[in-house]
Amino acid sequence: MANTIFVSGATGTVGSEVIKQLIKKGASVRAGVHSEQKAGILKKLGAEVVAVDLNNIKSIQTALTGVEKAFSLSPLVPNLAELGVNFVKAAKIAGVKYIVRASGLGADSPQAITLGKWHREAEKAVETSGIPYTLVRPNSFMQNYVNFAGYTIKTQNAFYFPHGNGTISLIDVRDIAAVVATVLTESGHEGKAYELTGSEAISNYQIAKILSRLTGRAINYVDVPEDTARQSMKDMGTPESIVEALMELAAIIKAGYASAVSPAVKQITGKQPISFEQFAKDYLQFFK
Numbered sequence: 001m002a003n004t005i006f007v008s009g010a011t012g013t014v015g016s017e018v019i020k021q022l023i024k025k026g027a028s029v030r031a032g033v034h035s036e037q038k039a040g041i042l043k044k045l046g047a048e049v050v051a052v053d054l055n056n057i058k059s060i061q062t063a064l065t066g067v068e069k070a071f072s073l074s075p076l077v078p079n080l081a082e083l084g085v086n087f088v089k090a091a092k093i094a095g096v097k098y099i100v101r102a103s104g105l106g107a108d109s110p111q112a113i114t115l116g117k118w119h120r121e122a123e124k125a126v127e128t129s130g131i132p133y134t135l136v137r138p139n140s141f142m143q144n145y146v147n148f149a150g151y152t153i154k155t156q157n158a159f160y161f162p163h164g165n166g167t168i169s170l171i172d173v174r175d176i177a178a179v180v181a182t183v184l185t186e187s188g189h190e191g192k193a194y195e196l197t198g199s200e201a202i203s204n205y206q207i208a209k210i211l212s213r214l215t216g217r218a219i220n221y222v223d224v225p226e227d228t229a230r231q232s233m234k235d236m237g238t239p240e241s242i243v244e245a246l247m248e249l250a251a252i253i254k255a256g257y258a259s260a261v262s263p264a265v266k267q268i269t270g271k272q273p274i275s276f277e278q279f280a281k282d283y284l285q286f287f288k
């Protein structure tokens with residue numbers, strides 16, 4: 001189908017929300033899934049589901065056949081950059097006409113941390129591909145507090161990050177998806193790079209206060225020492241290079257470098273970014 005939009009990372013936090021919002025806009029969506037057993041919900045939403053392994057260019061090429069526009073995102077893995085480059089190679093062969101690539105805030109900074117450098121490598125492949133593109137660079141997700149802290153908030157009334165008192169202009173993934181769905185369905189965004197943040201920077205201590213008030217329980221933020229954070233990620237089997245990349249990210253958050261606020265969400269979607277308060281109300285079941 002000529003107007004089909006392909007979405008990678010389709011069962012993930014960002015991809016699944018992008019699909020919901022594209023389908024709401026009436027788009028015809030092909031969901032690229034890694035584990036097909038997780039695809040039921042996407043089929044129910046009305047997406048066409050295809051298997052794809054971003055490590056395998058041929059598999060991506062097959063998944064992209066007949067696709068006009070594509071959303072590209074790499075999972076957080078040590079070869080994140082290579083998976084992004086693979087996507088571009090396959091998109092060129094398949095004749096894709098437009099790519100929206102998601103990376104991370106600060107990817108193009110001369111002082112980029114390792115994670116940013118990985119993302120930038122994939123962005124450069126998109127930029128030099130000859131395929132029209134838009135880059136989106138989101139800050140840390142509000143949904144991290146569900147995915148990585150929801151369990152301990154529920155069971156221990158506490159959440160653990162090595163962020164000190166650093167503030168972060170957290171973004172709700174629903175706002176990232178709204179931007180991605182807009183640029184994929186409207187013209188005028190080609191060649192642009194958008195930094196995506198919420199409308200305010202808040203600290204984990206402020207987040208603990210919001211969660212305490214909304215849940216009616218005292219929720220504590222535990223500022224974890226670096227070594228403890230590093231060890232606990234290793235204990236969970238996180239690959240060494242990812243542990244070190246995430247520790248670099250934590251260090252810049254702690255130093256206050258993740259607090260800049262961008263106007264892009266409002267400019268592109270016409271709506272104010274979702275506040276952490278609203279996010280926490282909408283996801284309260286994951287904290288209660």
Ligand SMILES: NC(=O)c1ccc[n+]([C@@H]2O[C@H](COP(=O)([O-])OP(=O)(O)OC[C@H]3O[C@@H](n4cnc5c(N)ncnc54)[C@H](OP(=O)(O)O)[C@@H]3O)[C@@H](O)[C@H]2O)c1
Pocket residue numbers: 008009010011012013014015033034035036038052053054055073074075076080103104105115138139140141144
């Ligand atoms: N979390 C944050 O705060 C944050 C902030 C800025 C940027 N980012 C960036 O956002 C990206 C992660 O997005 P996310 O949170 O939506 O990820 P996610 O929830 O972990 O989902 C990753 C998706 O990729 C799929 N996948 C894994 N390996 C694959 C492969 N080899 N081939 C095809 N698909 C594969 C997964 O499927 P299976 O589960 O079936 O394997 C899943 O659908 C990373 O690039 C990260 O750097 C994250």
